[in-house]
Amino acid sequence: MAAQPYGLVAVFDTAPDIYHAAERVRDAGYKFWDCITPCPVHGLDRAMGVRRSRVPRISLMGGILGFTTGMLLIYFTDAYDYPLIVGGKPFFSPMFAFPVSYELTILFTAFATIGGMFILNGLPMHYHPVLKSNHILRGLDDKFLVVIEARDPKFNLNATRALLENIGGKEITELEA
Amino acid sequence: MAHAAESNYPTPAILQEVKPAVLPRATLVENNRSFGWVTDKICGIIEGKTPTWWWVCFVLAAMVASFTIAGLIYLVATGVGVWGHANPVNWAWDIVNFVFWIGIGHAGTLISAILCLLRQKWRTSINRAAEAMTIFAVVCAAIFPVFHVGRVWFAWYLFPIPSANSIWQNFRSPLEWDVFAVSTYGTVSVLFWYVGLIPDLAILRDRFTAAGNRLRGFLYGIFAMGWRGSNRHWSNYEMAYLILAGIATPLVLSVHTIVSFDFAVSLIPGWHTTIFPPYFVAGAIFSGFGMVLTLMLPLRAIYGLEDLITQYHIDCMCKITLATGTIVGYAYGMEFFIAWYGANPYEGFAFINRAFGQYAWAYWIMITCNVLTPQFFWFKSIRRNTALVWVLSIFVNVGMWFERFVIIVTSLARDFVPSSWGYYSPSVVEIFTFFGTFGVFSVLFLLFIRFLPVMPMAEIKAVMPQGDPHGHPASASGHGNHGAH
Structure with a gap:
């Protein structure tokens, strides 16, 4: 377990890409995953299946x-x-x-x-695996990231990587825990 | 998802026949810039070397600010009598300046809150600087009533803090309402501003850390609260921002309403009128937009932000100035009408006295600056002349200061009994203290543009065509079906 990564991260270039990728990840049944976007993307909540804020x-x-x-x-x-x-x-x-x-x-x-x-x-949280990745700089600037966490019951390093590739993710890398 | 379905509907036949005009949406970011360009442009202002003009302005502003500091030290050391107030004019420049500065702040909240609720997307490139302006204006405003209490070390008596005197504040007084209104306004403005800053501070944290400046990365990082652009966070963040906009809207309207209660609840002729709350709010927004133009136009020219603050933005701001200025002009006329129609001789006298009495010069400066100046903004050629717009915005600022002067001083100098009439002139200390607040304001604003992002990068990206997940091309029509979401 110690060598288990925090999760997998994939890079997307445009807002429509992340929107459709999010729908696919949601439909694949993942629960512990997230999109990292430089700005709030209209409709992404629904594409991810995030419920209305409380x-x-x-x-x-x-x-x-x-x-x-x-x-x-x-x-x-x-x-x-x-x-x-x-x-x-x-x-x-x-x-x-x-x-x-x-x-x-x-x-x-x-x-x-x-x-x-x-x-x-859950903020402030100054240390987070996502913040340690090299992608975060672009993820807050002009790229869109999908992060799928290893603690998700459906997570499987190879299958999840294949899913991310399948939905058009680039530069798929493991995140250090 | 829903829009995809909507756009699949066949076009109704009637539309094919009548061919309604398709009006293009105004482009909010010109020259089809990318997300990366926006980040680099705005962060570049902070990351670059401190420009020489900044130091020149900063030193000048600090020197001007020293007038306020010296004036206040002199006042505290001597007594509040160093200001020119005396019977019957016991409220004068201090309250004029207080209302003037508070009013300026209101445009910031209008832009950030009311325009947010009205989905005016052009607000994004000016809201950060306008909110900063609000906070710094409240700081300048607060100086005057706090020092006017005389023994400033007892200013905490304004708040219901238990003390050995056992006595409490008089909540029946509009002055006590004002304490709560202004302190709430200051606090909520800071909170709103800070929430908007969080995603941008996260970008600065990562950029400074990546560039090897660990100290600044650390400092920005503390205030960025570990923001990581997560969409699960954006979801709560957007909701929180919407609620803040929703509560800041009644707040900004109530603050100037309560400021006007300071006058309207009293029985002084010329103050005791029900038109005061809406008239004060319109005037506040008018003066605030004047100040936003005064600040943003030089900023746009110096930093080459023409792609972000476009002519469309300037047009919008000029039009709001025109609209609110005209409302203010209407209020001036209506005050005269009611003074005549109400048939109260004191009220009638107060208004004749304003226009033709001893302070007529101030009244006509006010009318010229506030009623005539904004009318120039009807003309597109004037709105396109940035230098002229800037000059006109200065007139608006001057005019709104005189409005408060006219309201406060003329009514007090000529109240019911001629034996208690007087004439008020400010003392040198008072003039210097007010002059210095422009320095205090400028020092704070210069620090802001040097160390914090002058525009909300995340919000600008969200209104750019690249931020649209449904892939609409830049400034195309067909955004209409977004309105309902």
Whole structure:
């Protein structure tokens, strides 16, 4: 097992190539594999069979938490902990509490969205077999890569290599684990 | 997949007969450049040797910035009285400058968020620099209210932090709303900017490491968070970016709305009007686009970015400036109408006084710069004259500063009781402090263009024809069926 590579990487030149290659790898039944692209490619999620991102759920939780925090903060400070008469206005009203709660909704949603994106992506991860490969420089520049991981149950060094060749992949190499 | 099926449908017979005009999509990157060219061009700005003009500008900007620093040190050492405010004008240049700078920032968020939601793909080549402009403008804006509080070391009293005084902030005041609006705006702008930077920082990390500059590779690498262009990551990233755009849109509208509440919620004639929120937002976007043009046109010329910031981009920016400038002009007219129609003698007097009173000079500078200047952008020949567009954009900046001056100072100098009338002139300290903020802004912007990619490479690639997985040729028609996805 020690000599087992992390996976196989193949290079593709154009966005249509990677799009069709992704459909083929998906249909071959692989689960642990990925495309490395310099920019988000329209429709590649569906071609890969990646399901819709779950970031919005985390964002929603952040938004609800932010709004609640705003309302409770203002109720606690101005109406409960130290009520102070200012201009004969009520100690608490959702009307004047709204602008601050609104801003906190946005603030907490932003943090939840970005935090959620990092958590779901497993980032930061500064060491990764893909980053060690010589291909990554081009994969972020103008090439498109397919990486199939060795831990995939369907992975077989020769069969997988044949699949990548078959779908038009070039410079197929093993990735060091 | 779906589009492939759609394009297989036979063309309806009616279309064969009427032959509707097929309008070409504007090319966003000219000369059919490759992905590699985009990467090399934008990274080349950072990787190349520091140009001489950069050092000249940097030193000049730092010298200008020292005026703000000296002004603030003098203020803290002496007291807030070194500024020219006195009864009845207790809000003056500080708040004028604050609103001016905050307004400038708004174009950055408009470009990055609202145009993203509206799928205006031309935003990609200008959004990074515009977002940087937003952040630096918020930095400059924040200086003024923070130092206007007088004892700046107590500025943390603005936030609900428990203290030995036990007393809390007054959340019934729009000034406290503003604290939350501006600090949220600053924070979210930084987050949005940073998220956009991650894929580009990853490119820089790998390029610097490959070139043997391990230190810079390491530094970019820390902030790139180990980004590796994985499509499983892009999926979450795109969703996060869309949500950020979705929340930054109400944010940018609410921030200037709340800034206008600082005035509109008070009872001063000329301030107490319901038109303020939309009028302030339109003015903010107008001034921000003025500043974007002021910054981007020289950048485009110096770095030869004509293929990325095309004439089409300049046209779009000029047209938005024209539209928002006209909205602002409408608001000026409507304010007068309501002052007359509302039949409130104080309100009526405030507006007559603005146009013909002691500050009439400022009012007419404002009208000339904000209402007349953008009207030139109706003409294609003017939009194509880059130098002229740049000069006009400066007029927009000047005009919008005077707008805030007119609103704030004229209303305070002539309120209800003639016995409390006065005339306000700024002190030298105040003038220098404001002058210096242009230096602070320029220093930050110069550092940005030297060390960070001025354009989002990944986003530009995504709108190039090579980034389209369905193989449409460059700028061809037939992109229409993409709209729904």
